[in-house]
Amino acid sequence: MKISASFLNSKDVVKDLVKLNETDVDYIHLDIMDGKFVKNKTMPFSEMKNIYKYTSKRLDVHLMVENPMTYIPLYASLNTEYITFHVEINNDIEECLKLIKSYSIKAGLAIKPDTKVSELVPYLPLLDMILVMSVEPGFGGQTFIEETVNKINEVKSLLDSYHSLAVISVDGGINDITKVNCDKANILVAGSYIIKADNFQEKITSLR
Ligand code: DX5
């Protein structure tokens, strides 16, 4: 299992990024919020881009924004492996996915707990990742929604039936107990569970 660490709930981002860089975590998960798609708003790109000073890990960018087109070129300029945005936006999804791919970056679509998996179907040929939200997007430290298990199973069957090689990532409320619901996933995103601990590596290892 690959692990992507979210620092959304960090009280000292620089310190935690430096600590994470000393672990074997696979990705740093960047939660980007615009105050429109979700109520919260995260720091602007002018500040976020400085992350390169503190981490050599590849980035897994999760855009919780209404208009990904304005964010994609910015985040594509960092050490980014995946850019993911939400299937629930009211913008041209195919155009956004193609823009991500034009930078040779892997493209993902995220799906909220109440959204039907069938919404993903039209975009499957362009997808490298499906990010299954196991909490409502907006803030860290929430409880894993148990029904996500069915969602992961549905996404896995959908990918298999379309012969898609897209990976499944699960985001929200992940810890050493809730991870047992996610055996069909390829990547687990964990925030509070890692960041609140003294020993980050121990927590990361317990999720693998
Ligand atoms: C929620 C974010 C998640 C979250 C993960 O909107 O997308 O990435 O910060 O944090 P935990 O693990 O604390 O739920």
Ligand code: ZN
């Ligand atoms: Zn996230």
